[in-house]
Amino acid sequence: MGSIVSMALLFVFGVLLPNADLGSCGCFKRIFAFGDSIIDTGNFRSGSMWKPPYGGTYFHHPMGRCSDGRLIVDFYALGLPLLPPSGPEEKTGQFPTGANFAVSGSVALCPDYYSKRYNFNMGHVCLEWQLGSFKAVLARIAPGKAATKSLLRESLIVFGEIGGNDYNFWFYDRDRSRDTPYEFMPDVISRIGSGVQEVINLGAKTILVPGNFPIGCVPVYLSGHKTNMSADYDQFGCLKWYNEFSQKHNQLLKKEVGRLKSRNPGVKIIYADYYGAAMEFVRNPKRNGINDPLVACCGGNGPYGTGHDCDLNAKVCRDPSRFANWDQVHMTEKAYSVIAHGVLNGPYADIPLLHAC
Numbered sequence: 028m029g030s031i032v033s034m035a036l037l038f039v040f041g042v043l044l045p046n047a048d049l050g051s052c053g054c055f056k057r058i059f060a061f062g063d064s065i066i067d068t069g070n071f072r073s074g075s076m077w078k079p080p081y082g083g084t085y086f087h088h089p090m091g092r093c094s095d096g097r098l099i100v101d102f103y104a105l106g107l108p109l110l111p112p113s114g115p116e117e118k119t120g121q122f123p124t125g126a127n128f129a130v131s132g133s134v135a136l137c138p139d140y141y142s143k144r145y146n147f148n149m150g151h152v153c154l155e156w157q158l159g160s161f162k163a164v165l166a167r168i169a170p171g172k173a174a175t176k177s178l179l180r181e182s183l184i185v186f187g188e189i190g191g192n193d194y195n196f197w198f199y200d201r202d203r204s205r206d207t208p209y210e211f212m213p214d215v216i217s218r219i220g221s222g223v224q225e226v227i228n229l230g231a232k233t234i235l236v237p238g239n240f241p242i243g244c245v246p247v248y249l250s251g252h253k254t255n256m257s258a259d260y261d262q263f264g265c266l267k268w269y270n271e272f273s274q275k276h277n278q279l280l281k282k283e284v285g286r287l288k289s290r291n292p293g294v295k296i297i298y299a300d301y302y303g304a305a306m307e308f309v310r311n312p313k314r315n316g317i318n319d320p321l322v323a324c325c326g327g328n329g330p331y332g333t334g335h336d337c338d339l340n341a342k343v344c345r346d347p348s349r350f351a352n353w354d355q356v357h358m359t360e361k362a363y364s365v366i367a368h369g370v371l372n373g374p375y376a377d378i379p380l381l382h383a384c
Contacts, residue, residue, distance in 0.1 A: 054384035055233070057125035057178070058103065058110050060185040061157045061222070063192050064093040064131035064357060066100040069112035071131035075336065075354075080325060080343050084360050093131060095324065095347040096360030100127065100185055102367030103235075103380065113160060121168055125182060128157040135190040135218045136211070145207065149196055154189055154222050165229065176230030183380075184226050184234040188301060190215045190276065191239050198242075198269075201252065205268070212276060220283040227291050233383055235370070236284055237299035238277035243269035244309050246323045246331035246355040253330065263309050264321055277302050297378045304366045304375040308351055315365060317351050324350035324359060331355070 060066055064076075069091030075081065082089040085096030091112065092098050101109050113126040120126070130152040137153035169178040193215050194208045223234055242248050243266035252266055261267050277300075284298045312320045324344040327335030335341050337354035344350055348361040358366075369375035373382075 055105055055183040057182040059125050059182055060100050060110060060127045060129050062129035062187045062189045063133040065188045066098050067129040067131045068092055068110055068127045070114040074131055075338060079339055084347055093357040094353050094360055099363045099367050102364055128161050134193045135215045136193055154218060158222055158225055179230035180232050184231045186223055186234055186236045188237045190219055216279045216283050220287060223287055227294055233295045235297045235299055237301050238280050239273045240301050241270045241305050242273050244321060246333055246352055249321060249331045250329060250333040273302055295383050297376050299370045300375040304369045318349045320351040323352045323355040325354045
């Protein structure tokens with residue numbers, strides 16, 4: 028989910044996981060990633076993520092990541108250096124250990140899709156642009172089909188999360204019908220599936236495809252879509268309708284992943300259950316050392332820690348490791364580390380990533 032939505036995780040099996048500990052497998056020589064602000068490591072150059080208090084926990088200064096520290100993809104590094112953004116060196120970099128093509132605010136379907144069908148301006152980078160950039164880099168660093176296939180055979184492809192913003196940007200305006208995204212959901216899923224097939228056709232052999240988060244548990248949703256009806260909330264205080272929407276997306280995505288597996292029997296296509304990981308965390312906050320999983324660390328005095336942008340004038344918690352949500356939309360490093368552990372080791376991936384070697 029990108030410029031917006033997130034929340035997170037499963038229960039903690041340990042403290043923050045250093046990359047060296049996660050990299051005992053060592054079977055991937057490179058990582059290439061696509062997505063939105065959930066995994067963008069610095070391609071979006073002008074956002075608030077380049078200013079304090081972002082980045083303070085791990086890097087001790089802003090690094091273009093929408094968190095207080097590392098992101099999920101940083102914990103997937105498997106012993107490699109943290110994944111560099113592709114943008115700054117797209118024309119010249121050799122990217123010996125991979126590159127990240129994710130851009131904050133990205134959508135799965137391109138803007139003209141929404142302008143033609145819904146007269147809606149979705150003026151953001153789309154998946155097609157990221158894949159085009161990826162192909163241009165491959166043509167430069169591994170020219171020719173044989174070289175490309177050889178390089179990708181040794182690489183891990185992290186395909187998302189992508190698609191969350193296609194819904195988020197629509198849901199932000201409460202005057203729009205919240206049922207309309209159900210109409211374009213199949214096209215979002217189809218675009219993700221066709222993108223996965225594109226990288227398979229190029230030679231990729233291991234692809235991680237994450238699902239969407241429980242958006243009904245995200246502070247910006249809880250605040251922006253707050254109601255006085257107790258029936259609108261589940262037992263954990265999350266908005267039922269929006270979580271059911273996320274579950275529908277994930278059901279269709281898992282079906283698409285199954286179709287891709289049948290079509291490509293020699294390829295490992297791994298579905299990562301970010302929704303399940305997040306809800307485990309919501310169900311068991313104390314077990315994970317979290318005070319309240321529905322409250323943001325950086326924000327204001329409004330409900331759920333909302334009411335102010337996350338900036339130098341925001342209200343910032345003393346210990347982000349006690350929070351799952353960072354800036355009302357994105358998660359803390361603590362939350363991302365716990366999700367990554369569940370994907371790397373199970374149970375929140377149909378093939379635990381460390382077993383995919």
